[in-house]
Amino acid sequence: MKLNIALLPGDGIGPEIIDQAMKAVKAVAEKFNHELEYTEGITGACAIDAVGDPYPEETHELCMNADAVLFGAIGDPKFDNNPKAKVRPEQGLLAMRKKLGLYANIRPVETFESLLHKSPLRRELVEGADFVCIRELTGGMYFGEKGRKDNGNTAFDTCIYTREEVERILKLGYEFAAKRNKKLTVVDKANVLESSRLWREVAQEMAPNYPDITTEYMFVDNAAMQIIQWPKNFDVMVTENMFGDILTDEASVITGSLGLLPSASMGIHTSVFEPIHGSYPQAAGKDIANPIATILSAAMMFEYAFNLKEEGKAIRDAVAASMTEGFVTEDIAEGPAQGTSAVGDWIANYIEK
Amino acid sequence: MKLNIALLPGDGIGPEIIDQAMKAVKAVAEKFNHELEYTEGITGACAIDAVGDPYPEETHELCMNADAVLFGAIGDPKFDNNPKAKVRPEQGLLAMRKKLGLYANIRPVETFESLLHKSPLRRELVEGADFVCIRELTGGMYFGEKGRKDNGNTAFDTCIYTREEVERILKLGYEFAAKRNKKLTVVDKANVLESSRLWREVAQEMAPNYPDITTEYMFVDNAAMQIIQWPKNFDVMVTENMFGDILTDEASVITGSLGLLPSASMGIHTSVFEPIHGSYPQAAGKDIANPIATILSAAMMFEYAFNLKEEGKAIRDAVAASMTEGFVTEDIAEGPAQGTSAVGDWIANYIEK
Numbered sequence: 001m002k003l004n005i006a007l008l009p010g011d012g013i014g015p016e017i018i019d020q021a022m023k024a025v026k027a028v029a030e031k032f033n034h035e036l037e038y039t040e041g042i043t044g045a046c047a048i049d050a051v052g053d054p055y056p057e058e059t060h061e062l063c064m065n066a067d068a069v070l071f072g073a074i075g076d077p078k079f080d081n082n083p084k085a086k087v088r089p090e091q092g093l094l095a096m097r098k099k100l101g102l103y104a105n106i107r108p109v110e111t112f113e114s115l116l117h118k119s120p121l122r123r124e125l126v127e128g129a130d131f132v133c134i135r136e137l138t139g140g141m142y143f144g145e146k147g148r149k150d151n152g153n154t155a156f157d158t159c160i161y162t163r164e165e166v167e168r169i170l171k172l173g174y175e176f177a178a179k180r181n182k183k184l185t186v187v188d189k190a191n192v193l194e195s196s197r198l199w200r201e202v203a204q205e206m207a208p209n210y211p212d213i214t215t216e217y218m219f220v221d222n223a224a225m226q227i228i229q230w231p232k233n234f235d236v237m238v239t240e241n242m243f244g245d246i247l248t249d250e251a252s253v254i255t256g257s258l259g260l261l262p263s264a265s266m267g268i269h270t271s272v273f274e275p276i277h278g279s280y281p282q283a284a285g286k287d288i289a290n291p292i293a294t295i296l297s298a299a300m301m302f303e304y305a306f307n308l309k310e311e312g313k314a315i316r317d318a319v320a321a322s323m324t325e326g327f328v329t330e331d332i333a334e335g336p337a338q339g340t341s342a343v344g345d346w347i348a349n350y351i352e353k
Numbered sequence: 354m355k356l357n358i359a360l361l362p363g364d365g366i367g368p369e370i371i372d373q374a375m376k377a378v379k380a381v382a383e384k385f386n387h388e389l390e391y392t393e394g395i396t397g398a399c400a401i402d403a404v405g406d407p408y409p410e411e412t413h414e415l416c417m418n419a420d421a422v423l424f425g426a427i428g429d430p431k432f433d434n435n436p437k438a439k440v441r442p443e444q445g446l447l448a449m450r451k452k453l454g455l456y457a458n459i460r461p462v463e464t465f466e467s468l469l470h471k472s473p474l475r476r477e478l479v480e481g482a483d484f485v486c487i488r489e490l491t492g493g494m495y496f497g498e499k500g501r502k503d504n505g506n507t508a509f510d511t512c513i514y515t516r517e518e519v520e521r522i523l524k525l526g527y528e529f530a531a532k533r534n535k536k537l538t539v540v541d542k543a544n545v546l547e548s549s550r551l552w553r554e555v556a557q558e559m560a561p562n563y564p565d566i567t568t569e570y571m572f573v574d575n576a577a578m579q580i581i582q583w584p585k586n587f588d589v590m591v592t593e594n595m596f597g598d599i600l601t602d603e604a605s606v607i608t609g610s611l612g613l614l615p616s617a618s619m620g621i622h623t624s625v626f627e628p629i630h631g632s633y634p635q636a637a638g639k640d641i642a643n644p645i646a647t648i649l650s651a652a653m654m655f656e657y658a659f660n661l662k663e664e665g666k667a668i669r670d671a672v673a674a675s676m677t678e679g680f681v682t683e684d685i686a687e688g689p690a691q692g693t694s695a696v697g698d699w700i701a702n703y704i705e706k
């Protein structure tokens with residue numbers, strides 16, 4: 001099969017972790033006889049510096065022509081805490097999501113036995129937790145009308161959803177639940193928000209079409225508690241953009257393995273795979289960043305974008321082996337720590353073997 | 354001093370826990386020679402059943418004429434999961450907040466040594482955590498314009514804030530921080546929302562007026578992580594209504610003492626004191642509900658509404674004693690459990706002694 005990939009390393013540690021992921025991708029492509037084609041584009045702070053736009057048209061073209069996008073991370077401290085900055089790296093992310101129609105962000109929450117002692121939760125609560133958060137990514141307050149009135153003294157944002165948007169993401173939620181433990185938790189604030197009432201109406205209409213799947217409704221404030229108290233009760237959780245931003249980040253820290261978690265954003269035109277963690281500028285260029293989340297994002301790319309399950313598994317097995325061996329970076333090492341690049345090599349070699 | 358209180362017991366366990374709190378209030382009033390006047394009003398599901406309105410005008414008048422309102426809890430399962438119900442108990446809450454101008458919800462997050470083993474977090478992370486969440490309560494998406502378009506197939510909600518609303522709540526935040534550990538964390542989503550950018554602008558303008566206080570800015574997704582990972586780093590957190598709904602509930606479970614936490618809602622016309630927990634309908638009438646959160650809400654009432662610190666402390670000391678003695682309800686009892694009413698009596702007796 002021909003694999004046509006766009007690479008967007010981004011800022012900070014982005015380039016080095018993408019390098020490691022590409023070692024794994026190349027190893028898998030070789031082993032399974034896939035033809036690999038890839039092109040690199042700029043995005044984020046480095047793209048603002050280079051061309052004044054965090055998601056330049058050229059980069060967009062690249063993504064549109066690719067079957068999948070492997071993304072590092074963006075963000076630079078020089079843009080922080082400046083509410084009046086006209087161009088911000090995050091705008092690149094949002095533009096990419098909108099223009100590529102990346103309507104669903106998918107984050108598996110998994111535990112790694114060897115990292116459970118790093119979880120802020122008691123071991124017995126989180127051990128074995130295994131769920132998927134699906135966040136709607138192109139609607140809601142992120143993209144609704146926003147602005148100022150009264151000479152700038154009043155500010156507003158609009159959360160807006162159409163029935164089609166809600167149906168599309170709930171359908172994906174049901175598909176995931178069907179392949180997993182058959183429970184879909186729809187998170188909303190239907191006791192207050194009209195947009196949430198639409199979500200709940202649509203869910204209640206769709207639920208009978210999935211008789212094998214239990215549909216559960218949960219208010220967002222309750223969900224924020226349940227994620228900490230009973231994380232094992234979730235199977236697939238689906239929610240709107242802003243709630244998803246908050247809850248997926250909350251969910252990502254309960255396992256103690258934030259630095260290892262991958263994500264996928266499924267789109268109309270293509271799909272994007274990236275680690276959950278940020279651009280970690282303090283670590284850039286020091287060969288200390290953990291590449292595993294990006295390497296696992298590459299595994300998701302094989303599975304989700306190319307439907308190549310065995311290839312994805314080959315990467316996952318190699319990652320698991322590196323962790324069992326303790327051949328890992330300093331953030332998770334119990335014994336001697338390895339560099340970013342050494343870990344990338346080790347995993348690629350393991351795949352080739 | 355004359356203490357003029359409105360009592361709104363509400364639904365479920367509301368009436369029984371308010372009864373216990375009133376035992377403590379009467380004991381304190383007697384001990385410190387205050388004249389106590391109180392009147393009871395209906396609200397919530399029971400008010401819908403009685404007069405078709407969860408916050409009847411009569412109840413509102415009662416609150417307007419009171420110096421403070423002691424509130425139980427509202428909600429009944431018969432109104433759940435029905436997005437099309439025309440009148441819901443929660444509307445009573447929202448109407449009360451708006452009509453009484455309850456612009457600030459204040460929730461202290463405190464740990465109780467004897468309950469730390471119930472915390473979902475590892476003891477060392479949460480032990481000694483002590484912060485206050487201040488949630489804006491009459492603005493944002495809760496009260497902005499909302500509705501449907503396209504024959505009901507598009508739904509929207511508006512998050513809207515004025516400079517005055519933001520200033521008012523930040524001022525309160527600074528006042529709390531000044532009396533505590535001098536750190537104010539302003540939680541927003543200024544990288545995406547225009548309303549958050551207004552919040553941040555106003556905070557940046559106000560910060561220099563409080564040179565003793567460190568103002569920290571944090572994105573809401575990050576805050577959702579930090580609350581679990583480093584709860585001890587917070588002193589006073591302030592945020593808008595919807596974010597506050599999510600984060601205060603998240604914060605309330607990390608200590609393991611959700612059932613014990615009180616809250617205050619400060620208003621223009623009066624202020625309301627209520628436990629954080631809900632109406633717990635399954636427990637109603639069984640004499641098993643824990644009255645401590647409501648009794649501590651009464652302590653907050655003395656402190657915040659009447660500025661009677663010693664009276665508040667007398668209640669707190671009695672509650673602490675009941676916990677040290679193990680004279681508590683089944684939810685937190687290690688030894689034999691006591692009934693709701695017995696605990697209320699014990700605490701009132703302790704105050705009288």
Ligand SMILES: CC(C)[C@H](C(=O)O)[C@@H](O)C(=O)O
Pocket residue numbers: 090093245544545574
């Ligand atoms: C950087 C920011 C705009 C972004 C978001 O809020 O979506 C980030 O927090 C994320 O979750 O990917």
Ligand SMILES: CC(C)[C@H](C(=O)O)[C@@H](O)C(=O)O
Pocket residue numbers: 191192221443446598
């Ligand atoms: C019942 C509901 C409307 C309410 C809210 O969202 O404000 C509740 O969750 C709360 O936090 O008091």
